[in-house]
Amino acid sequence: MKYEFTILVPLYNEEPNLLRVEQELDLYIKKAPVKTCVLFINDGSTDNSLQLVQEISRRNEAFKFISFDRNYGLSSAIKAGFDHADTPLIGYIDSDLQTDPEDFNLLLQHIGEYDLVTGMRTNRKDSVKKNLSSLIANGIRRSFTQDGMDDTGCPLKVIKADYAKRIPMFKGLHRFLPAMVLLQNGRVKQVPVRHYARIAGKAKFHLLNRLAGPLVDCFAFLWMKRSYINYKVAEKNE
Template sequence: MEYEFTIVVPLFNEEPNLLRVEQELENYLKTAPVKTCILFVEDGSTDGSLQLVQEISRRNNDFKYISFDRNYGLSSAIKAGFDHAETSLIGYIDSDLQTDPADFDLLLEHIGEFDLVTGVRTNRKDSFIKNLSSVVANVIRRSFTHDGMDDTGCPLKVVKADYAKRIPMFKGLHRFLPAMILLQNGKIKQVPVRHYPRIAGKAKFHLLNRLVGPLVDCFAYLWMRKNYINYKLAEKHE
């Protein structure tokens, strides 16, 4: 049976988490409503993450990986995952497992009608400063994009591959995935999902890059929105 759904897992220096990631995703694959595979995107880690990802992929037929020659950042890792997935549906989850793979089922319920379905983290288990900076960043982003999304930073999403593969690359992309689908005249939806504290590894974002980064990236998005090329074929002869 061919795969229908690829779960992209970007990672950078997440060695302490990866065995737990393997176990949780193995458990999800047993109950997933569609035939699912895992694609790790190893983002130039300096710990033992790459070696562990290689081992995991060798012992699990449903697990694949690609690796970068150096660290390029989360947006590049997500985009590479989109580009290399070979299924009609693509999901995204962070390797810190602060969201639950089982909640993909909640998103998949709606993906037929919508082109991107994103989670909204409920009862977030982060620090006060992290939660506050996230709220502020989302307010800034919504004021520019008018995408209506409350939590674009939620690392649990499902998107149709036709739309994902047309998203142009730029830094900060991961904050604008719903807006980039809207630029393609796609339909988006948000669904509440569970959230858990990080129990291993270190967070890669801090107060400064949660606030300054989104503000700068909003201006990049405005340029993109103004210059984005969107077309539909009326006819094709082959």
């Protein structure tokens, strides 16, 4: 069965959410505009998340998984998803389902013209502290990268696999995906999407790693930008 679109679902200790993730993504797959599959990336969970994704993958051929030997972090999980996806389009959604899988369709409408389309959360249902820290972190990142994106932390994205697989990932780079596509002379776009409150499980980020982490990562990005190798082959002899 040839799929065209892989939805990555990184997860760490998301046992309370996974059956709902299966239900919602299964519903989306049945009416998606392109042939779609799901790839869970278990980032060393210590609860029953691995057992659940194993069961989900056994009963539904459109669901696959990979599992790390320990916890490596979100950027590593996304990188592994990029490496293992074998479709021309790759999407990303968080396992907390604070964004709606149906909104992938809003992003897919533009992916022909653009190389990465990212959601921009509207009417966010997070706490005041979380919203404020996200606003500050996005402002810091935008001032360094000049990528024009208002919400790179939105966990709903679609990227062409050719661009995704050329991104040299490092810790924290999941916040810089639009900027990394721009370094490849790609085109990026942001689209408003819906946002919901988390109803199960616990958030993995807190005030310190929402602010200190992005600031440190910005300096790493500037180094990478100066050193980034980009070329375009004009002709070759097969």
